[in-house]
Amino acid sequence: MTSPATLTEKIMARAAGKDRVSAGEIVTVDVDLAMIHDSGGPRRVKPMLEQLGATVWDPEKVVVVSDHFVPAVDVESAQILDLTRKWARETQVRRFFDMKGICHVVLPENGLIQPGMMAVGGDSHSCTGGAWGAVMVGIGATDMLGVLVTGEIWLRVPSTVRYSCTGSLPPGVSAKDIMLHLCATVDPVSMNYRVAEYAGPAVETMEMSERMTLCNMSAELGAKTGIIAPDATTHEWLERVGARVGERELHGDPDAEIEREVVIDTPNLAPQVAAPHSPANTHAVTDSIGTRVSQAYIGACTGAKLNDLHMAARVLKGRKVADDVRLLLAPASTKITAEATRDGTLEILTEAGAILLPSGCGACAGMGAGILADGEVCIASTSRNFQGRMGSANAEVWLASPYTVAAAAVAGEIADPRDMLT
Numbered sequence: 001m002t003s004p005a006t007l008t009e010k011i012m013a014r015a016a017g018k019d020r021v022s023a024g025e026i027v028t029v030d031v032d033l034a035m036i037h038d039s040g041g042p043r044r045v046k047p048m049l050e051q052l053g054a055t056v057w058d059p060e061k062v063v064v065v066s067d068h069f070v071p072a073v074d075v076e077s078a079q080i081l082d083l084t085r086k087w088a089r090e091t092q093v094r095r096f097f098d099m100k101g102i103c104h105v106v107l108p109e110n111g112l113i114q115p116g117m118m119a120v121g122g123d124s125h126s127c128t129g130g131a132w133g134a135v136m137v138g139i140g141a142t143d144m145l146g147v148l149v150t151g152e153i154w155l156r157v158p159s160t161v162r163y164s165c166t167g168s169l170p171p172g173v174s175a176k177d178i179m180l181h182l183c184a185t186v187d188p189v190s191m192n193y194r195v196a197e198y199a200g201p202a203v204e205t206m207e208m209s210e211r212m213t214l215c216n217m218s219a220e221l222g223a224k225t226g227i228i229a230p231d232a233t234t235h236e237w238l239e240r241v242g243a244r245v246g247e248r249e250l251h252g253d254p255d256a257e258i259e260r261e262v263v264i265d266t267p268n269l270a271p272q273v274a275a276p277h278s279p280a281n282t283h284a285v286t287d288s289i290g291t292r293v294s295q296a297y298i299g300a301c302t303g304a305k306l307n308d309l310h311m312a313a314r315v316l317k318g319r320k321v322a323d324d325v326r327l328l329l330a331p332a333s334t335k336i337t338a339e340a341t342r343d344g345t346l347e348i349l350t351e352a353g354a355i356l357l358p359s360g361c362g363a364c365a366g367m368g369a370g371i372l373a374d375g376e377v378c379i380a381s382t383s384r385n386f387q388g389r390m391g392s393a394n395a396e397v398w399l400a401s402p403y404t405v406a407a408a409a410v411a412g413e414i415a416d417p418r419d420m421l422t
Contacts, residue, residue, distance in 0.1 A: 006160045007229055007252035008195045011135045014250065015118035023159035023259070032248070033061055033112060033136075034147050035121040037103045039068035039365075042087035043080055044122075044141035045148060056091045057151040063095045063112060064088045065103035070360045073368055101333025101359040104128040104216065104301040108208070109335050111243025115230035116250045120147055125301055125383065127223070130215040131208060132238075133230030133249065135195075138219070158195040158224045159259040163214075165202035167267035172418035174311060175210040176303065176381065176401040178202075178264060179217035180272040184282035186262070188222025194259065196223040197252075202266040203228060208237045209307040216302045217383050220279045271417055273379070274399035277387040285404055288414045295378040296321075296409035297390075298402055299330035299357070300364035303381025306336045306345075308402040313348040315406035315420045321353030322412030328370050330357040352410075363390050372397070379408045 002020050005013065013021045015029035036042065041064060049055070056062055064084065072078035088096040097106045104125050107113050115133035120126065122144050129136030137155065139147070147153050165178060196218040203211065211228050218226030230249055238245045273288050275281040298304055298312055309331065321327045329349055331337040337359060340346040350356060363370025364382040372378055372391035378398070380390070385397035400408070403417035410420065 004253035004256040006256045006258060007133065007197065007250060008135055008160060008227055009157060009256070010250040010252065011116055011118055012155070012157055014116065014248070021157045023157050025157045026154060027157060028152050028154045029118050031061065031120055031147050031151055031153060032117045033063065033119040034144065035063045035065065035103055035107060035119070035126065036144060037064070037068060037123060038066040038070070038080055038084040040122040040141055042084045045145050046083070046087050048145045049148065052149065054149045056093070056148050059092045059094065061151070062091075062093045062148065063097070063107060064093050065097045065106055066099055067102045067106070068361045068365055068367060070099045071358055099358075099360070101335065102301045102361055104212070105305060105332040105336070108132060108212070108237070109241060109333060111238060111241040114238065114243055114248060115234060115246070116248025120144070120153060124219045125216050127218045127225040128212050128216040128301060130218070130225050130227035131211040132234055133228060135225060135227065137225045156193060158193050160197050161191065161194045161223075162197045162199055162258050162261045163264060164200035164261055165198065165264045165266045166200055168202050168205060170267055170269065172271055172403050172421055173269050174401045174403060175206060175213040177269055177272045178266065179214060179220065180274050180279060180282040180399060181264070181269060183217070183220050183274065183279040186221050191222040193224050196221055196226040197258070198226065198228050200264075204231065207307060208233060209305040212305065213302050220383055271401060271404050273404060273414060274385055276385055276396040276398065279384065279399055285400070285414060285416050289416065291398070291414040292377060293325060293379045293398070293408050293413060294376045295370070295372065296325055296327045296405050297363055297370055297378055297380040297382065298354070298405055299328065299332070299362055299370070299380070300382040301332055302383040303402060304330055304332040304336070306339050308381060309336070309340050309345050309349065311402040312406040313345045315403055315417055316352035316354070316410065317348050319352055319410045319420070321409045325409050325412050327352070327354045327409040328357055328363065329354040330362045331359050333359050366390055379405050379414065381405050
């Protein structure tokens with residue numbers, strides 16, 4: 001009889017062609033899906049492939065997304081995008097999403113991430129794919145080269161740290177607040193080459209976009225990736241986007257050995273903010289009330305999904321952005337922009353004073369509109385606030401949920417969103 005195994009171990013065993021793998025074991029796995037984008041993709045791997053005289057092992061299993069340099073703001077950006085488009089055509093990669101949104105959102109929107117997959121992405125936040133019960137890890141350009149040529153990669157099987165979220169989220173608190181709280185309380189060294197598995201009643205009742213936030217910010221915890229067991233909510237999403245359900249789906253055994261479990265008292269969690277210049281500098285919003293802001297930014301893969309826009313709209317409905325604050329809004333995909341238009345969310349946000357920007361990584365990655373000048377203070381729904389990441393090294397970036405970002409935009413300073421919920 002095969003011994004009990006975690007969800008991650010089962011997925012990696014299937015991909016390695018083995019009955020069982022154990023934490024710490026090094027295995028070579030077949031890759032079901034490889035994602036690259038315009039920043040770390042073709043411009044990095046194309047010259048290496050040419051040097052090797054190699055071709056892409058299976059264009060049907062490769063996805064290319066242009067999301068960092070879009071739309072082009074200078075000649076260099078335009079040339080990078082031109083190279084990306086030409087490479088996708090030359091290699092016959094059919095799944096090329098050009099200026100459709102951020103890769104971590106575009107993939108699941110198109111049903112490309114499915115339970116049980118073993119996937120890799122050329123971006124540190126590729127762990128977002130774990131929200132669908134897949135193992136998806138971020139890798140660099142050299143490792144991606146190996147995947148593109150062989151369809152394989154060697155990995156060490158990570159041990160599992162389970163984060164169990166009790167109860168339910170209170171009003172004005174979101175998955176982003178859970179993750180910021182964890183960033184402040186979890187030693188990233190303790191998560192090195194571990195998988196963060198999210199579970200518990202609060203996670204079970206979350207919609208997929210909130211689960212994406214948990215897995216996405218596993219990178220900020222220092223984890224190899226994040227994962228959530230697939231369930232009816234997962235299936236509903238997949239059916240809605242026309243993806244097949246259950247082809248590779250696996251579930252961990254209840255008695256499987258994990259490294260440790262961390263219990264989060266979700267019902268008593270307050271809205272959180274991360275002060276400059278690290279997500280680890282997190283504390284309750286009430287400790288920073290009155291901190292002036294010059295820019296509020298709702299964007300990025302972790303902070304501008306449809307549900308994130310709904311959060312901001314709950315705060316902004318019937319209110320106006322403060323005169324000395326600019327509220328920038330960059331929906332995570334063009335599909336989200338369309339959905340937010342249909343359901344009236346975009347009207348609420350723009351009537352309040354939000355300025356609509358193109359979908360893409362934008363200011364989160366220090367590109368395009370939203371760059372900060374010396375001395376400016378921005379509060380953002382993004383995942384990182386490293387010094388100089390959003391422009392000047394003399395600017396400050398605070399992290400928060402869309403609720404809290406919207407509240408600060410109205411007040412002109414960091415404020416408790418629970419006082420503004422409608």
